[in-house]
Amino acid sequence: MAAVQExxxxxxxxxxxxxxxxxxxxxxxxxxxxxxxxxxxxxxxxKKDEPDWMTQxxxxxxKRWLTMQEPVWARVNYPKIDFQDLHYYAAPKRTPGPxxxxxxxxxxxxxxxxxxxPLREREILAGVEGAAERRVAVDAVFDSxxxxxxxxxxxxxxxxxxxxxxxxxxxxxELVRKYLGTVVPVTDNYYATxxxxxxxxxxxxxxxxxxxxPMELSTYFRINExxxxxxxxxxxxxxxxxxxxxxxxxxxxxRDENQLHAAVVELVALEDxxxxxxxxxxxxxxxxxxxxxxxxxxxxxxxxxxxRSKISWTQVETGSAITWKYPSCILRxxxxxxxxxxxxxxxxxxxxxxxxxxxxxxxxxxxxxxxKGIAAGRSDNTYRGQVFAHRKAKGARNFTxxxxxxxxxxxxxxxxxxxxxxxxxxxxxxxxxxxKISDDQLxxxxxxxxxxxxxxxxxVNGFVRDVLxxxxxxxxxxxxxxxxxxxxxxxx
Amino acid sequence: xxxxxxxxxxxxxxxxxxxxxxxxKPGEVAAIMGPNGSGKSTLSYVVSGRDGYEVTExxxxxxxxxxxxxxxxxxxxxxxxxxxxxxxEIPGVTTMTFLKAAMNAQRKQRGEExxxxxxxxxxxxxxxxxxxxxxxxxxxxxxxxxxGGEKKRMEVLxxxxxxxxxxxxxxxxxxxxxDALRIVAEGVNALRAPDRSFLVxxxxxxxxxxxxxxxxxxxxxxxxxxxxxxxxxxxxxxNGYRDYVADAA
Ligand SMILES: Nc1ncnc2c1ncn2[C@@H]1O[C@H](COP(=O)(O)OP(=O)(O)O)[C@@H](O)[C@H]1O
Ligand SMILES: [Mg+2]
Numbered sequence: 001m002a003a004v005q006e007x008x009x010x011x012x013x014x015x016x017x018x019x020x021x022x023x024x025x026x027x028x029x030x031x032x033x034x035x036x037x038x039x040x041x042x043x044x045x046x047k048k049d050e051p052d053w054m055t056q057x058x059x060x061x062x063k064r065w066l067t068m069q070e071p072v073w074a075r076v077n078y079p080k081i082d083f084q085d086l087h088y089y090a091a092p093k094r095t096p097g098p099x100x101x102x103x104x105x106x107x108x109x110x111x112x113x114x115x116x117x118p119l120r121e122r123e124i125l126a127g128v129e130g131a132a133e134r135r136v137a138v139d140a141v142f143d144s145x146x147x148x149x150x151x152x153x154x155x156x157x158x159x160x161x162x163x164x165x166x167x168x169x170x171x172x173x174e175l176v177r178k179y180l181g182t183v184v185p186v187t188d189n190y191y192a193t194x195x196x197x198x199x200x201x202x203x204x205x206x207x208x209x210x211x212x213x214p215m216e217l218s219t220y221f222r223i224n225e226x227x228x229x230x231x232x233x234x235x236x237x238x239x240x241x242x243x244x245x246x247x248x249x250x251x252x253x254x255r256d257e258n259q260l261h262a263a264v265v266e267l268v269a270l271e272d273x274x275x276x277x278x279x280x281x282x283x284x285x286x287x288x289x290x291x292x293x294x295x296x297x298x299x300x301x302x303x304x305x306x307x308r309s310k311i312s313w314t315q316v317e318t319g320s321a322i323t324w325k326y327p328s329c330i331l332r333x334x335x336x337x338x339x340x341x342x343x344x345x346x347x348x349x350x351x352x353x354x355x356x357x358x359x360x361x362x363x364x365x366x367x368x369x370x371x372k373g374i375a376a377g378r379s380d381n382t383y384r385g386q387v388f389a390h391r392k393a394k395g396a397r398n399f400t401x402x403x404x405x406x407x408x409x410x411x412x413x414x415x416x417x418x419x420x421x422x423x424x425x426x427x428x429x430x431x432x433x434x435x436k437i438s439d440d441q442l443x444x445x446x447x448x449x450x451x452x453x454x455x456x457x458x459x460v461n462g463f464v465r466d467v468l469x470x471x472x473x474x475x476x477x478x479x480x481x482x483x484x485x486x487x488x489x490x491x492x
Numbered sequence: 493x494x495x496x497x498x499x500x501x502x503x504x505x506x507x508x509x510x511x512x513x514x515x516x517k518p519g520e521v522a523a524i525m526g527p528n529g530s531g532k533s534t535l536s537y538v539v540s541g542r543d544g545y546e547v548t549e550x551x552x553x554x555x556x557x558x559x560x561x562x563x564x565x566x567x568x569x570x571x572x573x574x575x576x577x578x579x580x581e582i583p584g585v586t587t588m589t590f591l592k593a594a595m596n597a598q599r600k601q602r603g604e605e606x607x608x609x610x611x612x613x614x615x616x617x618x619x620x621x622x623x624x625x626x627x628x629x630x631x632x633x634x635x636x637x638x639x640g641g642e643k644k645r646m647e648v649l650x651x652x653x654x655x656x657x658x659x660x661x662x663x664x665x666x667x668x669x670x671d672a673l674r675i676v677a678e679g680v681n682a683l684r685a686p687d688r689s690f691l692v693x694x695x696x697x698x699x700x701x702x703x704x705x706x707x708x709x710x711x712x713x714x715x716x717x718x719x720x721x722x723x724x725x726x727x728x729x730x731n732g733y734r735d736y737v738a739d740a741a
Contacts, residue, residue: 438580439543440580441580441582443537443542443564444576444579445582445594446563446564446565446568447540447541447542447565447568447572447573447574447576448565448568448590448594448597448650448654449565449569449594449597449598449601449654450565450593450594451563451565451597452565454593454597455565458582458585458589458590458593459582459585461584461585462582462583462584462585462633463583463584464584465584466584
């Protein structure tokens with residue numbers, strides 16, 4: 001870590017006055033200069049007009065981060081990230097992007113076409129300058145804005161709070177303060193700590209006791225709001241006996257100037273509460289040489305804090321050049337339950353290292369892990385899963401099923417289970433298989449009229465069926481299309 | 493309809509078909525018989541365009557069109573159907589999903605409209621009822637956990653729904669009890685039409701009691717060594733393949 005500290009010190013000693021003068025005093029500035037130091041952290045916090053405790057919280061995280069080292073154990077390789085060469089704050093309109101679709105990777109545009117995304121949305125997804133603003137205006141004519149309004153009214157009636165976390169810090173600071181960082185502590189890991197110091201924005205959800213959230217909450221309804229940036233922060237609290245289903249992401253590959261993404265998601269389920277969190281993620285994997293691909297380092301964790309609470313993660317992951325992601329559950333309450341359903345697809349030169357952790361702390365806690373990894377092209381796909389039972393977690397049960405499917409001969413799939421039980425009454429079951437799409441199967445489907453790619457997509461969709469069934473209906477249909485598109489070019 | 497001329501084909505550098513010639517006329521049911529290992533399945537794969545087979549000489553012409561350069565799915569859309577000797581299992585893909593994908597993939601290639609869901613369901617129901625394929629089977633993943641006889645019936649169901657120009661049945665009779673055999677044969681017979689031909693590959697003459705062929709050809713060591721009418725099948729039943737194997741060697 002000395003190296004980073006040294007760099008930081010150096011930057012500060014050279015530029016410290018310029019920083020102070022140049023922008024910390026100028027709160028109207030739209031973009032922070034490159035690099036990270038205390039002033040930048042203060043600047044970000046000031047920009048959002050945060051309470052003092054929040055500023056301090058960020059600063060503590062920053063100081064902690066300086067003492068930490070980037071993890072190296074994930075099975076991914078990438079050029080070293082220079083953390084001083086990044087902007088940690090940029091107002092959305094200042095983020096440089098292509099001027100029109102003509103400047104966007106044609107491969108990306110073809111994908112949008114195949115997914116049937118309307119032209120205007122393609123512009124927004126591809127990050128064309130000004131597209132988002134234009135869209136608000138256009139959509140006012142149609143009904144998506146009114147849909148969003150109706151939606152908010154209905155949530156308010158139920159007492160559900162759903163807003164950007166920056167807004168929650170203004171309107172419900174006590175709730176944010178009570179729960180923020182209680183699931184993923186500031187000190188948790190390198191990327192989470194960095195996120196704590198500099199997070200840009202994200203969702204905040206609070207469901208009051210006994211309330212069943214009347215609709216699925218989707219980040220889609222936030223699309224017209226500010227770009228949440230590369231350090232997204234989400235906090236969801238389900239109070240006693242409540243239920244909420246949250247959908248994150250979008251099947252269209254999202255291009256972004258920010259190569260590094262380090263999001264943190266915290267879920268808290270109190271007694272008898274249930275949270276279902278579904279993600280369909282399709283970051284831009286980069287052009288044919290992998291250039292411009294997203295590095296996605298995410299910390300997602302749910303805390304089943306109350307007895308009989310339940311948290312369920314479902315994810316469909318494709319895209320990003322590098323994915324490093326382990327949605328986890330802390331099963332603290334007695335009889336609480338954690339679930340993890342995952343489809344991770346890698347193609348081209350992608351590297352995926354994903355999995356989950358189920359930490360059984362309470363009595364009679366149970367967990368279930370269903371992971372489907374699909375590797376094609378020259379990609380590498382690793383499942384890393386930890387199941388742990390505490391000494392006091394009497395009667396803990398886990399079932400893990402981890403299947404890998406290989407397409408072609410140049411890809412790799414790896415399964416790395418860590419299983420640890422500190423009490424004799426825990427029952428952990430683990431099943432793992434690795435298979436290949438056989439030439440026989442492919443020929444059989446092709447003989448019936450399917451092209452090689454259609455056949456592969458059909459077989460893969462069959463392979464992931466158990467997980468697809470966990471997704472909300474519309475999401476499942478989208479995910480199916482996405483799987484087909486992700487695997488294009490994977491058959492000779 | 494189908495004209496195969498002096499076909500030579502290799503797999504892994506080993507020549508299996510060694511100058512095979514065969515003509516099947518529109519509406520004709522041609523039976524191919526021959527000992528194990530003579531190249532019957534290989535012939536069915538080469539005609540339907542399976543990867544890995546190298547055609548070194550000869551031609552395959554379907555309705556005046558040379559199909560050798562086409563991929564398997566393109567040939568399927570042209571009307572070539574193969575009922576597999578060993579049908580494959582497709583885990584997680586329900587039979588209904590598979591049938592719809594196949595039918596629409598062929599229609600798409602031919603520039604036809606996709607089937608509407610009600611139309612599709614109507615067609616499947618009608619065909620399934622005739623072949624004794626239950627609704628429950630249609631909801632299960634294709635061929636997964638099906639008995640040998642159920643798998644063969646599923647092949648015939650697919651054939652009925654895909655309405656091929658030429659259907660190749662590779663030992664569809666093997667593994668069938670007499671009742672299943674009758675159902676399968678009825679399915680095939682119901683499909684017989686002036687513009688549809690069949691290539692019925694079988695090791696035994698039993699099937700030919702139910703599907704009466706217009707011609708019978710003996711395949712031995714990669715070549716058609718004898719052709720005749722249905723009487724030839726009976727003769728083979730009595731004397732076995734000895735004469736022809738010796739001829740070919
Ligand atoms: N992949 C392969 N590599 C080498 N030889 C093969 C391969 N597949 C089949 N053969 C050989 O080709 C010959 C014909 O096989 P096949 O067409 O299956 O015969 P049949 O269906 O008449 O029993 C056999 O000798 C078999 O061993
Ligand atoms: Mg055979």
